[in-house]
Amino acid sequence: MSSLPASREPGRYRVELVCLGNICRSPMAHVVLEQRLADAGLADLVEVTSSGTGDWHVGNPMDRRAAATLTAAGYDATRHRARQWAGPDDADLYLAMDADNLANIGGPGGRIRMFRDLDPLHPGDDVPDPYYGGDDGFEEVLAMVELTATALVEALRRERPWDTTEP
Template identity: 45%
Template sequence: MAPKKNGNRPPTWRTLRLNWRIWSVSTANPLHIDFVCTGNICRSPMAEVIVRDALTAAGLGGDVRVTSSGIGGWHVGGPADERAQAELAAHGYDGSQHRAAQFGGDRFDADLIVALDTNHVSELVARGVPEQRVRLIRSFDPTAPEGAGVADPYYGGPAGFTTTREQIEAAADGIVAWVRNRVQSQPRTD
């Protein structure tokens, strides 16, 4: 029986091999993005959850590992701030599984380290992270002013957490585009 002209052919060894190469490249060495704020209980966990959801929705969830951490270790092992969790939950995100971590270890080697404000950029560079791997989160939002960060909502009320979520959501598409570009430009290996 001749194959159909519409391209609906049964898989051949060649197409299976190609599909395996695509899968193995995307899962063997996923990209790593780490979001960094001060204590890893407000801004960076919100960014981790929101961007992970955006990457999954874009079909890129298996191509990238998304983490978050804090410059300081005050809250290591603790959950995200209750107000951050409430803001996320009110908009369909689940931040309940977050446990705070301090920046270091394998996070130092992340492909992209996304700082939530300029103080975090300075601290990361001072710790030896190459500048080309550090970006401000709002630099992924084409409508944000140059050099803008996300203000810390910790000492404020619920409105600060709403602003934080909105600013992170505005940057999420730019981060998804960055990941897509990196995944598409990765060399294929046999």
């Protein structure tokens, strides 16, 4: 992936993760990325949000299978409430979970990209939607999310996009 977009607010960087309903993939990525940022000492510099392109689940917690998968791996899945994507106004970087989500939010380009553009093994691939499958789909998504979140944190450390407001 090319360099990260610059921050629109010096000293702070905002990343929004987007999927379809904001109850499986993007909240899993949200929880993992926040933990990775905290572990790296970047939690005060990088804000993470997540949303869905649809409104079916607004206000609901994440899917019970997504929460169980995160909890079993040692993450806190209790704070999430689904929200709908409101447009590319607040974040510095929007990361869509699949090609359909990417198209729905107007990407690719600029601040809108695929989440797995940062995946060192399968850059640009979709994060498959585990909603209609079994528990193993959620475990597969978690492995993808952990790998990509680690790469994103490394990119943030390396590039420090919050240090500049240049386009």
